[in-house]
Structure formats: C-alpha cells, structure tokens
Amino acid sequence: MKSVWKQPLNHGVTDCFAPVGSKPLAVAIQGDQIMLWQLVDTEAVKVGRRYIVAGTGHPLPDAILPTDYVGTIQQGPFVWHVFNVTN
Numbered sequence: 001m002k003s004v005w006k007q008p009l010n011h012g013v014t015d016c017f018a019p020v021g022s023k024p025l026a027v028a029i030q031g032d033q034i035m036l037w038q039l040v041d042t043e044a045v046k047v048g049r050r051y052i053v054a055g056t057g058h059p060l061p062d063a064i065l066p067t068d069y070v071g072t073i074q075q076g077p078f079v080w081h082v083f084n085v086t087n
Helices: none
Strands: 002-009 012-019 023-030 033-041 046-055 069-075 078-084
Touching: 002 012, 002 046, 012 033, 023 069, 033 069, 033 078
Parallel strands: none
Antiparallel strands: 002 033, 012 046, 023 033, 046 078, 069 078
8 A cells, every 4th residue: 555654854864764665755844843755655664764964065975866865945044955865
C-alpha cells in the first residue's frame, strides 16, 4: 500500500528509517520544524536514510551530488537546503 509519511528534520544531519524506494515529495516548515513528506510503500522493508539540512553558504560534504537535492525552504531570514545522502 502507498502512503505519504512525514519526517521531522534537524539542522545538520538527520538519520531515520523509511521503506525501500521511498520518494521525497516536499520539504516545508510546519510550526517551527523542518518537515519532509515522502511517498512510501508501507509494505516494503525499512532501511536507514540520511538527510542533511544546510544553510546557504554552509559547507557540504564533497560526496553530495545534484541528484541528492530534495528542496529549499525559508525559515525567517534563513534559507535551508535539504539533501538525501543515503548510500
């Protein structure tokens, strides 16, 4: 069965679990929290996922690829960029 799951993200690195093949749909601020919504197959095996939230001008790991990009959000005067760096 398909479903949309919500995952809170921290500034910096967030490690979580999500079903294999989950697809990030959107990132946004909900209240004061950065949230990620993903389309998942609820019957698939869960695997570890890693997301990085970095501000504009902040250093990023060299291994980040353009395909890792999930989205950009604004929080007050700050702009955050979200990347899925799951190997």
